[in-house]
Amino acid sequence: MRNTFAEALYKAATANPDIYIVVADISPAGSMAKFSTQYPERFINVGVAEQSMIGICAGLALKGCQPFAYTIATFTLYRPFEMVRDDLCYQNLPVTVVGMGAGVIYSTLGGTHHTQEDIAIAGALPNMQIIAPCDPAECTEATLHCAAQKQGPVYLRIGKAGEPNYTDRAVDPWVFGKLRYIKRGRDVCILSYGVIMKTAMQLAQKFEASGKSVSVVSCHTLKPLDVAGIREALASHAHVVVIEEHAPQGGLAPRTKQIAWESQARCRLDTFTLQDAFIHNYGSHDDLLAAHGLGLGAISAGVGLT
């Protein structure tokens, strides 16, 4: 996903001389080298100085530029949090804060590199928008959207590398602020976002093997959330499942429950999230998800599949 981000940003920067990227000693591999060679004055590496990364982006945006801040998600959002809040959100500037490798993708690096609460934290900020694409193709769409939008700050939560595409034959196009049906069925609806869409797709296959007709939805825009779309999904399926790589508080799962309550939804609703815990497990990404209870086996059991 980070490579497609870099490709998309290079393309946007070629068309728009106001696009800058400010990185903190981390650079998207692949084509970001092309960006820094081609547009060295618009590729700024602040070093290990994330507060300055956000402040510089704010200054660029106050002068009409369209900057992106880029590093590992914990360091893009948590370390310079007050700069994100005051410089970007309070002043409502069109800066994209890219959180790379969010969730527990950096599994072996430990809790200092895990981003389990970012949707809740970014979502609590007035003016902040949140986008979390589920695959490289959506990442391209989201990046091009961020490069063109003037609404205000965006937290763009992306994965790392090597994710497959799930949306090549999606039912819906990618539209900011709208749920996107990757496939549309009648019985079960799986709502998810980000790289854990892999698990959502696997669960859909298991449901289908048991004879169910399944919808899979990319909830790529977490703020503003497509409340009407969630309401419709809850109303039109007998069973709705939320899978998210995020803490139980402040993410898609509690929002969906809230909407279900407010709309008096009658469907079965199961939600699966990271635990509210730091888990000291140093295995693979899948190992860490399983330790949090987000393995395919645990989720299958939780929804009544064996």
Added chain:
Amino acid sequence: MNDMALRNSFDARAARARCLRFRRRILDISQQVGALHIGSAYSCTEIVDCIYYGLMRRFPTAKSPDTFVMSKGHGCMIQYVILEEMGVLSRRDLDLYCKAEGRLGCHPDYGNPGIEASTGSLGHGLSISVGMALAERGRKTGGVIYTVLSDGEVQEGSTWEAVMMASSLGCANLVAFVDNNDFQSLGRTSETHPSFYPLKEKFEAFGWETAEVDGHDAAAVFHAVTGRRGDKPFMLVGKTTKGKGISYMENVPIWHYRSPSKPEYEQAVIELERAAP
């Protein structure tokens, strides 16, 4: 106007008269509210006056190509009264300072006329200014960014991130000032944090061009800035006195925030009138 004409254009007598007028206006506004960071505004009065009336290029019809960022946002009363004098803010704006019907608060708020960045939390303004300087350079506008920092906010780690970046990126169009009054809320900085000094040398070590002058001598500030080489970011450390101009406020930390009582106000008026040339 060429550089030499600009350099000769700063009238120190007029600056002194303006600064007395600004101090009086701030003093009058202090009687409308319970608190307004009066000592902090008096500390940087001459520096901010010099930026607006001497350094920033002004054209009758167009917006200045230069930018002022009040990084020490709590000192913004001096910025407000100057913007009022320039007609950017109205008298009504100032009269409604910190009132429900007004739009001006204790810290600069982006979106209000003449305010280029929201500040108030310390340690933000210098990085914002670096970003602005890069944008002006990228567009080849020739715009210069003038930024006033408090000495207290130079203790923020984020300020040093920006100090490193400004020189590493060669932001020669960035001119910053430290309002070095040696006071912060809990006392005299040279006593509470002696290793804070020497200050100028720290910026020099990070690759800035620097100067140190009496921060209440607007002409000295003006000549130090206009006489810079200009191939690096420039830091002027201005030696100042917190609460400058009113005897009982000078170097007394409580005047960081509080407003004078009626008798205190009357004494301050007498002192300002006596200081008039």
